[in-house]
Amino acid sequence: MASGKIMIIDDEESMCQFLSIMLRKEGFDVQTYTSGRVALEKLQADSFDLVITDIHMPEMDGLEVLSGVKESDPTTPVVILTAYASLETAIEAVNRGAFHYLTKQAKNEEIKMVVKKALEHRRLRKENRFLKKQLRIQHETKKMIGKSPMMNEVFDLVARAAPTDSTMLIHGESGTGKELIAKEIHYASKRADGPFVSINCGALPETLLESELFGHVRGSFTGAVKDKxxxxxxxxxxxxxxxxxxxxxxAIQVKLLRVLQEREIIPVGGTRPIDVDVRVVAATNADLELGIEEGRFRADLYYRLNVIPLTLPPLRNRKDDIPLLVDHFLKSLSANGERKLTPDALELLTQYDWPGNVRELENIVERMVILNEKDVLEGDDVPPRIRNFGNEPVTVEDQDLGSMSLQDLEKQHLIRILNDVGWQKRKASSILGINTSTLYRKLQRYGLEQ
Ligand SMILES: Nc1ncnc2c1ncn2[C@@H]1O[C@H](COP(=O)(O)OP(=O)(O)OP(=O)(O)O)[C@@H](O)[C@H]1O
Ligand SMILES: [Mg+2]
Incomplete structure (x- = not known):
């Protein structure tokens, strides 16, 4: 059985009865009103999934009812009932936001179909709202973190640029948070209630990317069986x-330029342009100016995109953000109870140069949390690749031994043995044939304490 709460408004009692009997049989919850004014009062306190209203009524006509309903809840669909004589007014109502109109001569099947479609439309709108809200909540828990002067500059720029509708170009190495900041721009803009749509232009072959971006009309190429x-x-x-x-x-660059200049698109195989109301935020980790020099990227498109440039600094240039980020990832990863890092472990994470930037840091913290059950993670829990960064031994074979001092040689040898045993000092000292206190003294001398 179908479900849904329907309000019917018609000054003719018989019409109200006819519709309510038919729709109740379908399983709907129906309430009828012979006055638009009374019906609108009811809507103040109660909500309906669909309103069906006659257009000609003595006290308040269907168009007024329509605007009243839209005022109290813009997502409630309104179906207009009309006699042939007032078809023009019905079309006017659709232009003003009515979902559909039905003539009073409509067959039962047609009425039922329009009602079902209107309710489905309402359901989808509600679902859409709900999902958008969820996305927003999700985004709020995934905030861009940073307190370094460089990141503060980024945040300042975002605060100033987001509310404008200007096109922005974000530049940054992989993993620096380009997509995250793009979402932040969206949620801080006037468009926050609209969709955030993203596409990776490098991930699709040209023809597919073109139809994804601009759509296509049926029959424009093999496989285009429907308009998209x-x-x-x-x-x-x-x-x-x-x-x-x-x-x-x-070819796509030319089409993008058209979007930015004319604010319109032409679907693949189409002839008529369609207006688009979007704010474009683009990102790249490539050097587009070099692309222009080498003839791979259009200069005119670059200038249209680069209205507000924003550069995300690599993590190695803002190491003061590392403790904050680590803390943030630890919190979001440990559901019950807090996980912590010892100062040693944090120090190891800070001295690494993070070629994969924040994404790499996030992955490493996640890995450490998953692989260790302890509450406090230590230096030894830091993956060796990161732990030993900067201490990679230079293989003696590769070196011109003659140019190395005895001290250099000793330092390299110490690093190599320590790396082999995972920096366990006791093991290293026994291999080296010295006692641990001598080893500690040497480590101190060479600045190798960990
Ligand atoms: N400042 C930050 N604070 C918190 N999380 C961040 C920050 N920067 C990046 N991240 C996280 O790091 C990961 C990578 O970020 P994002 O995908 O936005 O990077 P990107 O620059 O688009 O990378 P790519 O060029 O590889 O696509 C995401 O999980 C993101 O949430
Ligand atoms: Mg990205």
Whole structure:
């Protein structure tokens, strides 16, 4: 049985009865009103999934009812009932936001179908709202973290630029948070309630990317069996994140330029342009200026994208953010109870140069948490690759031994043995044939304490 709460408004009692009997049989919960005014009062206190209203009524007409319903809840669909004579007014109502109209001569099947479609529409709108809210909540728990002067500059720029509708180009190495900051820009903009749509321009072959971005009309190529809406249309009212924009082919670059200049798209195989209302935020980890010099990237597109440039600094240049980030990831990873790092362990994470930036740090912290059950993670729990960073021994074979001092040689040998035994001092001293206090003295002398 179908479910849904339907309000019927018609000054003719018989019409109300006819509709309510038919729709109740379908399983709907139906309430009827012969006055638009009374019905709108009811809507103040109660919510309905669908309103069906006559257009010609003495006291308050259908168009007024329509605007009243939209005022109290814009997601409630309204179906207009009309006699043939007032078809024009019914069309006017649809233009003003009614879901559909039905003539009073409509067959029962047609009425039921329109009702079901309207309710499905309402359900999808509600679901959509719910999902958007979820996304927003999810995003709020995934905030961009940082307190270094470099990140503070980024945050300042985002605060100033987000509310404008200007196109932005984010530049940064892999894992520096380009997508995260793009979302932050979206949620801090006037478009926060609209969609955030993202696509990686480097991940799809050209023809597929083109139809994903701009859509296509049926029959425009083999396999295009239906019209397809492009992501630019899906992103209407929101923000479109073009990731790895430097990977776009010359043909796509021309089309993107058109979007930014004319604010319209032409679907693949189509002839008529469609207006698009999106804010574009693009990102790249490539040097687009070099791309221009080498003829791979259009200069005009670059200038259209680069209205507000934003650069995310690599993690190695803002090491003061590392403790904060580690803390943040530890908190989000440990569901029950707090996990901590000893100062030694933190120090090891800080001296590493993080070529994969924040993503790499996040992965390492996650790995340490998963592989160790203790509450306090120590230096030994830091993966060896990171623990030994900067201490990689130079193999003596490769060196011109003649140019090495005895001290250099001793230092290299110490590092090599210590690396082999995972920096366990007792083991190392027994291999080296010295006692542990001598080993500690040597480590101190060479600045190798860990
Ligand atoms: N400052 C930050 N604070 C908290 N988390 C961050 C920060 N920067 C990045 N992250 C996290 O690091 C991961 C990588 O971020 P993101 O995907 O935004 O990077 P990216 O620059 O788009 O990388 P790529 O170029 O590889 O696509 C994500 O899980 C993100 O949540
Ligand atoms: Mg990315």
């Amino acid at each position: 809406e492009g992501l630019f249309a899906v992103a209407c009212g929101g923000t479109f994140f073009l990731d790895e924009v430097g990977d776009c082919s010359p």
